Amino acid sequence: MITICGTGLAGLRTAVELRSLGCDEAIRAIGREGVAPYDRPPLSKNLFGDYDRPLSADGLGDLADVCDEIITAEVEGLDGTSVIANSIRYESDITVLALGADARSTIDGALTLRTRDDAERLRRIDGPVTIVGGGWIGCELASSFAAAGHDVTLVEIATHILPALGEAALPVADALRELGVLITHSIPDSPGTVIEATGAVPNTLGLDLTTDGWGRTTLPRVFAVGDCASMTIGPAGGHWNTALHQATRVAQAIMTDPQDEPIPLTPDVFSTIARRELLLIGHPVGMPITLPDGSRSLWLKDDRLVGGFTIDRPADGVALRRNIGARLTAEAAADPRPLKKILREMP
Numbered sequence: 017m018i019t020i021c022g023t024g025l026a027g028l029r030t031a032v033e034l035r036s037l038g039c040d041e042a043i044r045a046i047g048r049e050g051v052a053p054y055d056r057p058p059l060s061k062n063l064f065g066d067y068d069r070p071l072s073a074d075g076l077g078d079l080a081d082v083c084d085e086i087i088t089a090e091v092e093g094l095d096g097t098s099v100i101a102n103s104i105r106y107e108s109d110i111t112v113l114a115l116g117a118d119a120r121s122t123i124d125g126a127l128t129l130r131t132r133d134d135a136e137r138l139r140r141i142d143g144p145v146t147i148v149g150g151g152w153i154g155c156e157l158a159s160s161f162a163a164a165g166h167d168v169t170l171v172e173i174a175t176h177i178l179p180a181l182g183e184a185a186l187p188v189a190d191a192l193r194e195l196g197v198l199i200t201h202s203i204p205d206s207p208g209t210v211i212e213a214t215g216a217v218p219n220t221l222g223l224d225l226t227t228d229g230w231g232r233t234t235l236p237r238v239f240a241v242g243d244c245a246s247m248t249i250g251p252a253g254g255h256w257n258t259a260l261h262q263a264t265r266v267a268q269a270i271m272t273d274p275q276d277e278p279i280p281l282t283p284d285v286f287s288t289i290a291r292r293e294l295l296l297i298g299h300p301v302g303m304p305i306t307l308p309d310g311s312r313s314l315w316l317k318d319d320r321l322v323g324g325f326t327i328d329r330p331a332d333g334v335a336l337r338r339n340i341g342a343r344l345t346a347e348a349a350a351d352p353r354p355l356k357k358i359l360r361e362m363p
């Protein structure tokens with residue numbers, strides 16, 4: 017028996033990948049939401065539109081097709097590989113923790129966004145909103161509320177919104193301002209409804225969910241995947257593509273027990289803010305080389321491409337995904353032509 021705790025993207029994909037690798041063990045999934053796995057990114061980007069998307073509708077698999085048993089319960093802890101949920105013990109030979117994260121909540125009375133129920137609450141807000149936290153979700157929410165006609169204040173204590181991007185994020189701030197969003201460093205006196213978007217806290221059950229590159233924790237036959245896991249190789253959890261790729265690896269590890277370390281995963285984040293399609297691939301470390309129109313910023317280290325951020329340049333996004341680590345000079349990085357072309361011409 018394999019027990020998967022958590023029925024979000026990582027839990028679903030682990031079960032689907034196990035089946036596609038020929039796993040014929042019984043699979044049990046335990047989740048607390050009691051609904052079929054759904055997609056979280058639309059909750060902030062399409063809050064006032066098509067926000068409720070089951071993952072099965074996007075071809076990512078149907079939990080009921082790949083699991084022998086689906087249980088709605090709160091997982092409380094592990095005893096070896098057995099799982100305790102709602103005080104009941106579920107015997108298990110292999111356990112996969114795919115418990116995701118909860119929204120960080122530090123401001124009394126503020127709403128947060130992580131689940132479909134949270135989104136339903138946010139949709140009912142009337143009047144002005146103040147969103148605290150100018151990271152991806154905060155900016156996406158600011159964009160959705162402003163487009164829906166709300167007065168929006170976005171509070172970010174760092175110098176820029178999307179602080180990890182530094183000045184590369186300035187065009188995103190401009191686009192939000194064009195939508196009418198007021199960007200400030202402190203909560204206004206009359207904030208309206210306050211929404212906190214200051215990050216997420218991984219659900220670890222109090223365990224150390226540091227894993228190797230295959231999702232193996234230090235506990236025998238216990239794996240961790242997605243936002244709850246902290247892979248020592250590749251990015252920590254927190255992003256959709258990471259959860260997707262980690263699930264593939266965990267399934268491979270369960271089926272074949274590989275002994276090598278896999279190739280590190282490259283961080284890969286997508287977002288839609290103020291109708292712009294954004295992609296951040298790799299590591300934005302140091303000063304970026306940004307095109308004059310702000311549509312592409314590249315980060316280099318020792319004439320190697322280590323990260324890139326694009327705004328409405330999907331082809332450059334594809335080139336970035338394939339070429340992190342490739343040779344690129346600062347002069348070439350400042351060339352506004354498509355990245356694929358520039359990289360092809362690099363000696």
Ligand SMILES: Cc1cc2nc3c(=O)[nH]c(=O)nc-3n(C[C@H](O)[C@H](O)[C@H](O)COP(=O)(O)OP(=O)(O)OC[C@H]3O[C@@H](n4cnc5c(N)ncnc54)[C@H](O)[C@@H]3O)c2cc1C
Binds near residue numbers: 129244286
């Ligand atoms: C609003 C929003 C927008 C996002 N937008 C983007 C984006 O644009 N790009 C991007 O790359 N990423 C985005 N993300 C992140 C992305 O959705 C996550 O990285 C992804 O959902 C991770 O999947 P997961 O399965 O690890 O976690 P989750 O999807 O959170 O699933 C975990 C599941 O486990 C359940 N669970 C937790 N604890 C227990 C317990 N004790 N017992 C039982 N069940 C439990 C949870 O209820 C949940 O159903 C966004 C996230 C949010 C919330």
